[in-house]
Amino acid sequence: xxxxxxxxxxxxxxxxxxxxxxxxxxxxxxxxxxxxxxxxxxxxxxxxxxxxxxxxxxxxxxxxxxxxxxxxxxxxxxxxxxxxxxxxxxxxxxxxxxxxxxxxxxxxxxxxxxx
Amino acid sequence: xxxxxxxxxxxxxxxxxxxxxxxxxxxxxxxxxxxxxxxxxxxxxxxxxxxxxxxxxxxxxxxxxxxxxxxxxxxxxxxxxxxxxxxxxxxxxxxxxxxxxxxxxxxxxxxxxxxx
Numbered sequence: 359x360x361x362x363x364x365x366x367x368x369x370x371x372x373x374x375x376x377x378x379x380x381x382x383x384x385x386x387x388x389x390x391x392x393x394x395x396x397x398x399x400x401x402x403x404x405x406x407x408x409x410x411x412x413x414x415x416x417x418x419x420x421x422x423x424x425x426x427x428x429x430x431x432x433x434x435x436x437x438x439x440x441x442x443x444x445x446x447x448x449x450x451x452x453x454x455x456x457x458x459x460x461x462x463x464x465x466x467x468x469x470x471x472x473x
Numbered sequence: 474x475x476x477x478x479x480x481x482x483x484x485x486x487x488x489x490x491x492x493x494x495x496x497x498x499x500x501x502x503x504x505x506x507x508x509x510x511x512x513x514x515x516x517x518x519x520x521x522x523x524x525x526x527x528x529x530x531x532x533x534x535x536x537x538x539x540x541x542x543x544x545x546x547x548x549x550x551x552x553x554x555x556x557x558x559x560x561x562x563x564x565x566x567x568x569x570x571x572x573x574x575x576x577x578x579x580x581x582x583x584x585x586x587x588x589x
Contacts, residue, residue, distance in 0.1 A: 390575060392577075394580070400582060401475065401477075401563060401580045401581050401582040401583050402563065402565075402580035403475070403580070404577060404578075404579065404580075407577060409575045448516065450516075452575075452576070455529055456528065456529045456530075457528070457529075458521055458523070458528040458529040459521075459529075459567075459576050459578075460506070460518040460521065460529055460531055461506075461508075461516075461518060461578060462518070463515060463516035464515075465515050466515065466516075
């Protein structure tokens with residue numbers, strides 16, 4: 359069965375530092391991968407997605423992610439974080455069931471930014 | 474703002490009661506998805522509707538049901554509520570039903586349900 363693992367439940371970085379959030383997936387076919395961000399009290403906002411082609415994907419707010427099939431990973435990166443990046447980040451894989459798509463989410467990584 | 478709206482924002486009710494959550498998809502989107510977010514289960518897919526018809530079911534309890542109306546808004550009905558049903562319920566919408574797997578789902582702000 360398809361699954362997503364985000365190994366880090368909570369990460370703290372200093373403002374201006376670089377960031378990498380890990381995501382590993384398990385899916386038998388070609389994965390469709392997504393990163394969403396959830397700010398406190400807010401819904402899920404799409405940061406970026408990977409369907410095919412260039413394995414380095416650019417998203418909003420300066421985020422990027424790299425798809426590595428050999429490692430079954432889709433890690434999210436940002437070169438310099440801002441205090442407003444504090445939020446919970448979810449990696450998801452889109453799988454087809456009953457001829458339709460559903461998203462399977464990881465448990466999320468909570469990001470705290472130190473001033 | 475994703476363009477997906479959900480009402481109400483908060484709902485507090487008692488065990489055994491029934492509630493209805495409402496979702497309006499983005500303009501032009503035909504698919505509506507419902508997800509439940511709880512501390513112990515994380516984000517779980519419940520059910521999907523496309524253009525008024527049920528397309529896929531996930532971990533949805535028999536006490537829960539949903540429908541999508543001709544104007545494409547959707548309602549999630551939760552009955553015989555238990556304490557464990559307390560969660561954040563999200564609605565998402567997309568243009569298609571994801572037949573190719575490349576559909577992008579846009580999420581609403583959620584409805585926080587508290588069962589006392």
